[in-house]
Amino acid sequence: MNWLLRHxxxxxxxxxxxxxxxxxxxxxxxxxxxVIGGSVLHGEQFHRVLVFVILPTSVxxxxxxxxxxxxxxxxVPASIGLAMIITAAVLGYERLGMTWExxxxxxGTLFLAWAHLQNYRLCRDPAICPDHSES
Numbered sequence: 001m002n003w004l005l006r007h008x009x010x011x012x013x014x015x016x017x018x019x020x021x022x023x024x025x026x027x028x029x030x031x032x033x034x035v036i037g038g039s040v041l042h043g044e045q046f047h048r049v050l051v052f053v054i055l056p057t058s059v060x061x062x063x064x065x066x067x068x069x070x071x072x073x074x075x076v077p078a079s080i081g082l083a084m085i086i087t088a089a090v091l092g093y094e095r096l097g098m099t100w101e102x103x104x105x106x107x108g109t110l111f112l113a114w115a116h117l118q119n120y121r122l123c124r125d126p127a128i129c130p131d132h133s134e135s
Contacts, residue, residue: 008057008060008061008064008065009061009065009116009117009119009120009123010120011057011061012054012057012058012061012112012116013113013116013117013120015050015053015054015057047088047089047092047105048089050085050089051085051086051089054082054085054112055082055086058078058082058112058116061116061119062074062075062078062115062119065119065120065122065123066119068123069119069122069123069125069128070128071118071122071128074115074118074119074122075115076115077111077112077114077115077118078111078112078115078116078119080108080111081108081109081110081111081112081113081114081115082108082112083108084104084105084107084108084111085104085105085108085109085112087104087108088101088104088105088108089105
């Protein structure tokens with residue numbers, strides 16, 4: 001269980017980073033490589049799959065982390081980020097337009113990644129969570 005707690009935020013940050021890179025890189029790749037336009041990287045399904053990976057990973061990481069460090073305020077940016085990512089995935093570019101879908105996803109991803117970083121740091125702070133520091 002301790003191993004899971006130590007590494008789950010890292011995994012979730014990596015997944016959020018993948019989402020961020022995909023959102024930023026796809027428009028650039030579309031400019032230079034028109035073939036990618038119909039690929040899995042650009043499809044709505046890709047966003048929905050990421051949500052189904054991000055949501056449970058993040059929820060478990062935050063619940064376990066907050067249970068240990070008792071700093072429940074981390075859930076505010078996490079909730080904002082998850083809500084934005086889910087909204088963008090559910091509404092998609094058909095309703096939001098590609099620009100707004102990308103903006104909402106990017107901002108949500110930044111909120112979520114920041115919250116995971118805070119959770120990660122709190123779990124490793126010996127003054128807050130001495131049983132789970134990496135020393």
